[in-house]
Amino acid sequence: MAKNRKTPDMNLPVWFDGQNINEALFCEEFLHERRIIFTNGAFFTPDGRVTDDLPLRGEIYDKLKFCAVNNIPRKITNILEVLKLEAQVPDFPPEQDRIHVFNGTLLLNGTFTEGRPAIVRSRLPVVYNPDAPAPVIWLNFLNGLLHAEDIPTLQEFIGYCLIPSNKGQRMMVIKGNGGEGKSQIGAVLSAIFGTNMKDGSIGKISENRFARADLEHILLCVDDDMRMEALRQTNYVKSIVTAQGKMDLERKGKQSYQGWMFARLLAFSNGDLQALYDRSDGFYRRQLVLTTKEKPVDRADDPDLAEKMKAEAEGIFLWAFEGLQRLVANNFKFTESDRIREN
Incomplete structure (x- = not known):
């Protein structure tokens, strides 16, 4: 059978x-x-x-x-x-001459191509809309927060974070006495950068040799409330700010490896970023320090302000891109007011 x-x-x-x-x-x-x-x-x-x-x-x-x-x-x-x-x-390798956005690819020269045919390292969740209205709420917020001559520096720095490049060789610290609303900036940036931005701690990066690997592939790391104690060592922070190309990265229990590093650091603080032992000019020269205006005594805070500004993401993106184009035209030298130089 x-x-x-x-x-x-x-x-x-x-x-x-x-x-x-x-x-x-x-x-x-x-x-x-x-x-x-x-x-x-x-x-x-x-x-x-x-x-x-x-x-x-x-x-x-x-x-x-x-x-x-x-x-x-x-x-x-x-x-x-x-x-x-x-x-x-x-x-x-990262492409430093273009920004991949939700609806296509924008070159630094302003040329835009619709669609997403290629595999990319990072894509921002924001839509490129050249006709987006000016972000009025955002600009009014910045006028109330920062001195007028410091706003172009912030504009250039946010634009700088849109591309995977460390040519600017700077990190940014925005300091105030508290309550000015400076951390709203981080909430708004999350709408533009999405998963390409992460919350982190400058203190942890300086102390923990594994913290750098967490920033691999990330465009922007925001420290929302920077610790006030001075950094014991600054070499990890300096190496991230100045990384050109690949860097030695370590993960727990694994062999170290070479990885692309282009995370820019942005910190909000109630004081200066100090080093305990590093007295070199290099550590302080790599910081762009913006000081906020005093908070008006009679100001009524809007609990929905961050959501209103997030709704202007398309306009804020155009504003940041304008800052990036200015920075590139100026050979990655940031606009610095006398106040920033003194800081």
């Missing part, structure tokens, strides 16, 4: 034989359908770096769920590991 041999089902995908999943073939097919690469320790797509792999796991699960195989979560983890090998490219 002939054995009841199972014939392959023509409707099954090439990577599934009815019982087992061939992970390499699955990854091959997945990469035909999905533009994704793996390099510098991360996946990148036309939307930028994959900061959370849950949606990617969801896509893989959607393709696998009809297969009656055991332990699908572990299978998905295995497939992700194989995908790293299949999608690997040697390197993915």
Whole structure:
């Protein structure tokens, strides 16, 4: 009597034989359908770096769920590991002459191309709209917060953070006595930078050798309330501010490696960023220090101010881009008022 041999089902995908999943073939097919690469320790797509792999796991699960195989979560983890090998490219250098935004790519010369055909390192969630109205609420807020001659410096610095470059060789500290509303700037920037910005601590960066690796691929690190004690060592902070190209990075329990570093540092503080032992001119010269105006006694604070300014994100982006173009034209030398030089 002939054995009841199972014939392959023509409707099954090439990577599934009815019982087992061939992970390499699955990854091959997945990469035909999905533009994704793996390099510098991360996946990148036309939307930028994959900061959370849950949606990617969801896509893989959607393709696998009809297969009656055991332990699908572990299978998905295995497939992700194989995908790293299949999608690997040697390197993915940052492009310093363009900004990838939600609806396309903007070159530094102002040329805009719609669409997102290419895989990119980072994509900002803001839409480029050359006809966006001026960000009136934002500009009024800055006029109340900073001295008029210091606003162009902030404009250039925010513009500087839009591209993956450290040519400006500066970090920014905005200091006041408290209550002026300076930390609202960080809330507004999160609407422009999205996952390309992270909250951090200058103190932690200076003390913890693993903290730098957390800033890999990040455009901007904001310290919302900088600690007042002087930094014991400044070399980690200085190396981030001046990094040109790759830097030696370390993660806990792993061999150190060379990674791209272009995170700019922006800190809000009630005092100066001091060094305990570093008395060199270099440490202080790398800081752009803006001082806020005194808070008016009779000012009524608007609890919805940050949300109103976030609604002006398209206009604020154009304003920052104008600052970036001015900075580039000035060979990455920031506009500095006499007050900033004294600081």
